[in-house]
Amino acid sequence: MSVINQMLRDLEQRKQPEQTVEQPQFHAPEPSPWRQRVLIIIVLALLAAAGYWWFGVVSPAHQATSMKQTVPAEPVAPPAESRLLEALDAVEREAEHNAEPETVQKAQPSEQQAEATSELKAEPKQSETLAAAEPSAVVGANAQPAELSAQPEPTSKSTAVAIPAEPTVPAVATAPVVEPAAEPEPIASPAKIVKAPSKAQISHSPMSEQQVVQLQLNEARAFAANGRQGDAEATYRKLLKRDPKLVTARMELVALLTQQRQEGRALKVVDEGLRYLPTNAQLVTLKAQLLLSLGRADDAWKVLQVVNESQVQETGFFVIKAGLASQRNEFDVAYRNYSILAVREPNQGRWWLGKAISAEQTGHVMDAVEGYRRALTSTGLSAGSMRYAQHRLDLLGTQSHGEN
Structure with missing residues (x-):
């Protein structure tokens, strides 16, 4: 039995090497420590570039916008209705503007401290190492004092970052200086503001009585010259109704009627004038002439006796x-x-x-x-x-x- 057992053991030992073939084992390559360092440096470089862009471009532009002063422009002629309101607004802005520079200078360091604190909390510890390696680049990019860049990162969330309450000397030196605005020109008193006319105004001077008469007389003459006898007669009569003592208009109307062989109507026109001017030599002569044309010589002679x-x-x-x-x-x-x-x-x-x-x-x-x-x-x-x-x-x- 022992022999058999020995043989069986030998067989098992012979079979065991064939069955127990070493299987290839694949192990993940261990990361190289240099590669991790390179990745960390690249990430830190990107963070530094972002910080440079933020503090060098965005933050100054934001600060310049916030500290932007309103300089009174050259006075442009505003609408007449809003000129008084603009004058009052300019006075209020001047009062606010005089008090603005000191407030801006006092508030500027606190804003820079708040930005520096948020940047220190957001960046990892490696950024401090990079900042320590290149202090001039970090200081030039962030425009922050060296003391703030060299502070160690807090080890726990509960640890508070110690920030001085008062701004350091470099921070005050790098803060933009706000120049006081020039005094605006004196604003005209509202009583002296002259309202510009909204539209062109045309003044119409009233015509004198003589000008109106001459205008209508010329109109009647134009009608008569163009053969418009009816319009001419109507214009003459309108003129005589306005002033019955117009001898010239009455004589021209008589001549117009005589041309139309209407001596009877012409004689009536003369008689109407003699009621207002009984001794007028022109009207007396005209009536005598009309009477002679009608064959009434005796009446004409009597008419002439009235005048000296x-x-x-x-x-x-x-x-x-x-x-x-x-x-x-x-x-x-x-x-x-x-x-x-x-x-x-x-x-x-x-x-x-x-x-x-x-x-x-x-x-x-x-x-x-x-x-x-x-x-x-x-x-x-x-x-x-x-x-x-x-x-x-x-x-x-x-x-x-x-x-x-």
């Missing part, structure tokens, strides 16, 4: 009266009126002829001879009138020689 000859300047008045006096054989009146006409218009031969005839009828032979002679040397006589004047001159000359 010494107060008349109208030549037509003397012409009509002298002619009517000759027709009525009132040679004294004719001689007087022809004499006036001969003085006013000495080149008109008909006035001298009328004077000579009137003088001959009244027995003024010398005046008659002189009148006939002047009539022959003047203008405006027809051939028949000149033959008559020459005949009368020869006859009166012969008689005068016979008497002598």
Whole structure:
């Protein structure tokens, strides 16, 4: 049995090496300590770059924005309605601005301390090592004192970071200095503010009565010149209704109606004017002329008697009266009126002829001879009138020689 057992043991020992083949074991490679260090350095470099960007770019810009002072700009003409309100706001801003620099300088160190504290709590311990290795770069990037960068990280969460209550000398030195703003220009008193006109204003000066009359008179004349007789008559009547004593407008209306062969209506217009101006020589002469055109010579003669000859300047008045006096054989009146006409218009031969005839009828032979002679040397006589004047001159000359 012992032999058998020995053999069995031998067989088992022979089989055991074949069965117990060493299986390959795979073990994870142990990380190299240098690789971990390189990764840590890269992470710290990224954190340092982020801190540099934050404290070098974002934080100064934020501080400059918060400490930004309002400098009064050049006064621009604001709307007229809000100028007074802006003036009051400018006074309040000036009062707030004068008290602002000291407050900003006192509050600046505390803001930097708070940022430094939050950065120390957020960065791992390796950042302190990197900051210790390169102090100049960290100080230049963060603009913080060296004492804050060298402080050890707290070992536990319950450990409080000791931060001085008062800012250190470097922190105060690196804080931006706020320059006091220049004093704004004195603001005009609200009483002196001149309100700008919102829109262009056009002043309309009232027209005088004479200008209105002349305007309507020109309008009526334009209508008459363009053949618009109805519009012209309406404008003239409107003008006369405004002022019945306008002799010029009344005479032009009479002329307009006479051109239309409406002497009766024209005579009514003249009579309306004579109610306001009964001794006006122009209206009296015009009425006498209208009456003559209607064949009413006696009425025309009566109309002329109203006016005193010494107060008349109208030549037509003397012409009509002298002619009517000759027709009525009132040679004294004719001689007087022809004499006036001969003085006013000495080149008109008909006035001298009328004077000579009137003088001959009244027995003024010398005046008659002189009148006939002047009539022959003047203008405006027809051939028949000149033959008559020459005949009368020869006859009166012969008689005068016979008497002598």
